[in-house]
Amino acid sequence: MLLEVKDLNAGYATKGKKVRAVKDVSFYLENDDFLGIAGESGCGKSTLLFSLIKLLKNPGKIFDGEIIFKEKNILNLKKEELRKLRWKEFSLVTQSAMNALNPVMKIKDQFADVIMEHSKIKKLEAYKMAGDYLELVGIQRERIESYPHQLSGGQKQRVAIAMALVFSPSLVIMDEPTTALDVVVQRSIMEQIDKIRKDKKFSIIFVTHDISLLFEISKRIAIMYAGELVEIGPTKKVYKTPAHPYTKGLINSFPKLDSEIKQYEGIPGKIPDLSQDIIGCPFMERCSLATEKCKTKPEFKKIDEGRWVKCHFPL
Numbered sequence: 191m192l193l194e195v196k197d198l199n200a201g202y203a204t205k206g207k208k209v210r211a212v213k214d215v216s217f218y219l220e221n222d223d224f225l226g227i228a229g230e231s232g233c234g235k236s237t238l239l240f241s242l243i244k245l246l247k248n249p250g251k252i253f254d255g256e257i258i259f260k261e262k263n264i265l266n267l268k269k270e271e272l273r274k275l276r277w278k279e280f281s282l283v284t285q286s287a288m289n290a291l292n293p294v295m296k297i298k299d300q301f302a303d304v305i306m307e308h309s310k311i312k313k314l315e316a317y318k319m320a321g322d323y324l325e326l327v328g329i330q331r332e333r334i335e336s337y338p339h340q341l342s343g344g345q346k347q348r349v350a351i352a353m354a355l356v357f358s359p360s361l362v363i364m365d366e367p368t369t370a371l372d373v374v375v376q377r378s379i380m381e382q383i384d385k386i387r388k389d390k391k392f393s394i395i396f397v398t399h400d401i402s403l404l405f406e407i408s409k410r411i412a413i414m415y416a417g418e419l420v421e422i423g424p425t426k427k428v429y430k431t432p433a434h435p436y437t438k439g440l441i442n443s444f445p446k447l448d449s450e451i452k453q454y455e456g457i458p459g460k461i462p463d464l465s466q467d468i469i470g471c472p473f474m475e476r477c478s479l480a481t482e483k484c485k486t487k488p489e490f491k492k493i494d495e496g497r498w499v500k501c502h503f504p505l
């Protein structure tokens with residue numbers, strides 16, 4: 191087991207208001223796994239990702255729970271211990287990663303900075319690694335001599351991804367890594383990342399608004415609703431036989447590549463206010479199958495091998 195998350199609660203406490211963006215979330219991640227996280231805007235996906243590697247920024251806070259990464263509870267680690275794990279054991283790629291590149295430094299020196307700060311590797315070797323990793327993500331190695339402004343947006347984002355992979359971490363967290371790019375470039379980058387992942391056998395947790403890409407490319411999928419994890423399982427099975435009514439609604443709300451049907455339905459209603467206490471199932475107000483029982487909180491229960499759902503009446 192690479193990562194185990196137990197009853198994680200996180201969110202934002204400001205001016206007497208507490209937003210519970212991640213509520214009692216539990217799941218695990220194996221080595222060589224590719225977990226996609228789906229859910230509507232504001233359901234807590236980014237808060238969850240940043241909590242996992244303790245990078246939640248103020249006023250964000252982890253309230254309680256456990257995050258066990260390679261048998262260590264991340265939440266008990268001191269700053270210095272955590273710093274040693276970053277880049278080497280886990281790394282992060284965000285939508286704006288490419289903007290974090292220094293405009294007045296050649297790509298090779300940006301690699302060298304990261305590599306030399308976290309290892310005893312010397313400059314020339316770091317330059318060679320920069321070239322190797324650029325090639326890995328589909329950029330000619332000569333481009334290590336370029337400055338960021340000489341690269342396209344897609345290339346810059348590939349550079350940021352290459353940097354996140356340079357120490358072969360076991361876990362790469364990706365929060366909308368390709369959203370700033372056009373759809374064709376997005377797909378091609380994600381397909382390439384998955385190829386590298388399979389080859390090097392690391393794990394990815396991935397968030398994107400492109401739900402069809404998420405369903406196509408991930409091995410397992412987690413569905414979040416109003417801060418809660420409502421379903422998790424192998425992607426193909428979840429797609430074919432969604433167990434939570436919200437998952438079914440979400441699948442019906444995006445166009446399918448394999449279908450003639452051009453019309454797709456949205457889910458009426460909106461996600462509840464996360465600063466209010468939610469009693470019972472958070473999806474109850476929008477669910478056509480809801481009964482009196484849904485006023486009580488459903489448990490996250492196992493329904494099949496590797497599949498869990500939080501619903502009193504799974505489909």
Ligand SMILES: Nc1ncnc2c1ncn2[C@@H]1O[C@H](COP(=O)(O)OP(=O)(O)OP(=O)(O)O)[C@@H](O)[C@H]1O
Nearest residue numbers: 202209211230231232233234235236237238249464
């Ligand atoms: N700095 C903050 N202060 C207060 N509340 C916040 C802050 N950042 C996020 N939130 C709230 O936390 C909840 C979850 O936000 P989060 O960004 O994790 O969701 P998300 O699913 O990643 O959304 P999106 O898909 O739009 O990125 C939302 O209700 C959001 O308004």
